[in-house]
């Protein structure tokens with residue numbers, strides 16, 4: 001099974017691990033619209049990064065309102081080893097009839113646009129929406145990979161997108177989807 005896909009001089013890589021300890025310019029948080037923190041990735045990131053992350057999120061919500069599903073915003077990384085955290089909200093899985101794929105694709109795309117806007121080179125994503133939000137991993141993986149591949153073909157600054165998968169089953173699901181993308 002493949003663990004990387006090259007697109008010209010850019011690359012998508014898959015790795016097993018914890019998004020909090022990955023080397024990147026930014027990591028992406030699987031947030032919810034309140035930007036107040038939560039469980040899963042959205043609990044782990046503020047716990048490791050300290051109070052400033054949620055303080056910046058609160059300021060954003062005070063100024064702009066809640067972050068709709070499919071959108072993204074940026075904070076500093078606080079005590080994390082990365083300079084920035086990009087917060088995005090994936091869709092809740094409602095059976096596949098509520099444009100979940102489009103919203104999931106938008107969550108990746110908007111996060112990558114934010115990264116390119118700030119001219120970041122390396123961005124690391126967890127598997128958005130496939131935990132508490134219940135999106136089936138087998139359906140989420142091709143949406144994520146295809147969206148990232150298309151974006152990288154046109155990106156100005158982003159050169160390396162890492163997918164950091166927490167457990168073996170999720171890793172294998174993405175590796176399988178990457179094989180199909182390569183073919």
Ligand code: APR
Pocket residue numbers: 017018019020030031032037038039040041042043044090126127128129130131132133134135164165166167170
């Ligand atoms: N590093 C990488 N991946 C992780 C980590 C971690 N530290 N912790 C959990 N994961 C994995 C989960 O195993 C899952 O595959 O990230 C994936 C996404 O799971 P969630 O964090 O539950 O994210 P999501 O499905 O998008 O749900 C978002 O959960 O608590 C919240 O506030 C959050 O309401 C929002 C919802």
